[in-house]
Amino acid sequence: MSAPEVVAHRGATAEAPEHTLAAFRNAAVLGADAVECDVRMTRDGVLVCVHDRRVRRTSNGRGVVSALHLAELEQFRFGARRSRFDRWKDDEIVAVTDEPDVENGLVLTLDRLLEYVTATPGTVRLAIETKHPTRHAFRVEAELLRTLRRFGLLRGDRPAEWGGKPAFRVMSFSQLAVRRVTALAPGVPTVQLIGKRLRPVRTDLLSGSMTAVGPGLALVRADPGYVAQAHAAGKEVHVWTANSPADIDFLLTLGVDALITDRPDEALRRRTPP
Numbered sequence: 458m459s460a461p462e463v464v465a466h467r468g469a470t471a472e473a474p475e476h477t478l479a480a481f482r483n484a485a486v487l488g489a490d491a492v493e494c495d496v497r498m499t500r501d502g503v504l505v506c507v508h509d510r511r512v513r514r515t516s517n518g519r520g521v522v523s524a525l526h527l528a529e530l531e532q533f534r535f536g537a538r539r540s541r542f543d544r545w546k547d548d549e550i551v552a553v554t555d556e557p558d559v560e561n562g563l564v565l566t567l568d569r570l571l572e573y574v575t576a577t578p579g580t581v582r583l584a585i586e587t588k589h590p591t592r593h594a595f596r597v598e599a600e601l602l603r604t605l606r607r608f609g610l611l612r613g614d615r616p617a618e619w620g621g622k623p624a625f626r627v628m629s630f631s632q633l634a635v636r637r638v639t640a641l642a643p644g645v646p647t648v649q650l651i652g653k654r655l656r657p658v659r660t661d662l663l664s665g666s667m668t669a670v671g672p673g674l675a676l677v678r679a680d681p682g683y684v685a686q687a688h689a690a691g692k693e694v695h696v697w698t699a700n701s702p703a704d705i706d707f708l709l710t711l712g713v714d715a716l717i718t719d720r721p722d723e724a725l726r727r728r729t730p731p
């Protein structure tokens with residue numbers, strides 16, 4: 458059993474607000490194997506790293522990402538942190554980085570994240586999640602692959618290899634989106650995410666063409682045998698989101714293939730005890 462990949466959920470979010478360049482940079486510095494990033498499409502077709510449908514939680518602005526142009530999003534200051542960790546107080550806008558880059562506080566575009574990641578290839582891989590693909594008739598998936606190709610991360614229909622592993626994979630809760638990615642680029646690894654509300658765990662999903670399934674931690678806690686079942690079906694298991702030492706240890710014992718966490722430093726410490 459090989460050690461699971463440690464994936465920093467939305468960046469290293471105990472250190473900096475989610476989906477900021479600072480959070481992704483911190484994840485790389487801590488030694489995370491990969492970073493998880495949600496992408497949405499703006500009204501004018503630009504991919505931005507934003508988790509929620511609306512910008513209110515993570516910026517000082519208001520509105521729905523898909524209804525706003527990039528220029529409108531850029532009027533807002535991103536880096537707000539509301540109610541996920543106590544250290545970021547409600548409605549507080551924090552300084553997201555100490556680097557003099559012009560993006561400080563601006564919405565993080567996928568382009569900017571890829572510029573950072575490809576500046577030092579191999580430092581940290583990418584687990585990219587597409588959000589609400591149907592809103593844009595699957596243009597999100599096509600644009601995502603086009604963007605990855607533009608940065609040299611997608612070659613032919615396969616990801617570039619970094620350290621013998623694919624530089625990126627694409628994840629979605631939408632089965633249609635996962636199939637769309639496979640149809641567009643069959644060599645791209647995909648993760649079928651499985652939501653918290655699905656009980657029992659969807660074993661029928663194991664017959665799909667995805668590389669991995671991505672159940673929520675609660676599902677794996679309720680049915681730990683699912684991991685072995687998925688492995689027997691030839692699927693990797695990428696579990697989100699384990700933060701406590703007990704949850705991290707539980708997943709390490711189960712032999713999952715990727716552990717998605719807000720606390721990559723804790724997971725890395727526990728994966729490789731000193």
Ligand code: G3P
Pocket residue numbers: 466493495508586650671697717
């Ligand atoms: O990595 C999967 C996980 O990120 C899914 O949940 O809501 O954090 O996007 P969410």
Ligand code: CA
Pocket residue numbers: 493494495586
């Ligand atoms: Ca996500």
